[in-house]
Amino acid sequence: MRKKKPGPQRRSGCPLNASVEMLGDRWSLLIIRDMMLLGFRTYKEFLHSYEGIATNILADRLRKLEAHGIIATKRDPADGRKLIYSLTPKGIDLAPVLTEMVLWAAAHEDTGNPALVRQMKKNKERFLAAVRRRWAGKPIRATAD
């Protein structure tokens, strides 16, 4: 895995800024959540996710996530209409970020999904291992590289 690429002009070299420029919007992390925790893999599934993303925004975010090497796309061999989206290793590595964001909100806001939160809180490492195991072998080679 060639870890680092020069990248386009960023506002700054700060790693947090890099994360924010890739993920700092109202939809990207929710799409990654849907893939990581709910196993969503197709456009239609994302589109019908609870929060209700607009079709043009979804297409744009999928494009950008793929351009950043966070997700990968391939055609479904069984159905030529479908594209199958999956997390790359880079995308899977976002599991700790999602976990901390979930735990933070659960600690300070009135939120739902107590089962997930309980599981994450009870044993963070075990939860992260489960995500990685579920995705082991599955990621497709990223096209953007």
Added chain:
Amino acid sequence: MRKKKPGPQRRSGCPLNASVEMLGDRWSLLIIRDMMLLGFRTYKEFLHSYEGIATNILADRLRKLEAHGIIATKRDPADGRKLIYSLTPKGIDLAPVLTEMVLWAAAHEDTGNPALVRQMKKNKERFLAAVRRRWAGKPIRATAD
């Protein structure tokens, strides 16, 4: 600490969605970074931060962060013009989120500040403890409550 408030209408009850609605933009987390890691406390300092936020956006973000109870504001007793912004306990609790975002970007992108990254990577817990210690006692009572 009254942990949870009913909160306004959200797109969904998912804790990740709650986090994204509060922090999912291109500036909020950078402001928190400036407070947490660089010790910035005034409008002017934020304004002159490296990435160069616009004044109206900064005012808007500070307002929203305060409304969410993430930061608190009080007047500088020594200079009546100045407002002193500080992290609330809720804001300090974002340290693990920032840490994971920094480590993720540092692992997968070409970024700067290797000293910070090294420190975070070497001992995450020690780093988080240092942030908490630095802010111990300092947070001001949140006005938004």
Added chain:
DNA sequence: TATTTTAACTTGCATTTCACAAGTAAGATG
């Protein structure tokens, strides 16, 4: 094989947010 469905988009348009520049009010400074 012709027709209808389905999946994954694109396009158009109104609304909201953002970025940049300039202006303002209250408090400090000389």
Added chain:
DNA sequence: CATCTTACTTGTGAAATGCAAGTTAAAATA
């Protein structure tokens, strides 16, 4: 009291967002 600072607000154009409708290629159906 004139000037400077600090923390903003306001105005304006550009960009992003949200919603509805349309498009294309492949698959399912009649």
